[in-house]
């Protein structure tokens with residue numbers, strides 16, 4: 001049974017800055033996640049605050065929004081079988097120290113905040129997040 005889904009991925013400023021965009025995109029392709037849309041943008045702190053509003057009560061919220069707006073990011077729609085869960089698996093744990101070998105965060109993440117990538121955590125959130133960056 002086919003279960004093709006779409007998810008939102010973001011290559012965060014720490015990884016864009018280190019020219020890791022192509023390497024990370026290659027990892028998606030190798031894992032059968034097709035990049036159907038991709039754009040490099042630089043968002044404001046206000047836009048980051050809207051995107052990450054589920055975290056507004058957390059102590060790290062303000063720093064997180066400053067960070068995501070600190071430099072260019074690459075936002076992508078990934079499509080494939082079970083893409084939401086598959087992308088989360090390929091990304092690895094939030095804190096790179098706890099991420100499994102060969103995950104993006106283990107390979108490239110610098111710290112729990114500068115962890116190189118974002119990925120939607122549910123099909124519902126994927127829809128909301130895709131609409132946030134790709135309105136048509």
Ligand code: UDP
Pocket residue numbers: 055060064093094112113114115117118119121
């Ligand atoms: N984050 C942070 N400090 C923390 C937890 C999270 O700076 O203690 C940042 C980190 O960049 C993370 C983002 O907030 O990717 C969103 O947190 P979440 O728990 O949703 O992790 P994710 O879904 O990205 O693995």
Ligand code: MG
Pocket residue numbers: 121
């Ligand atoms: Mg999350």
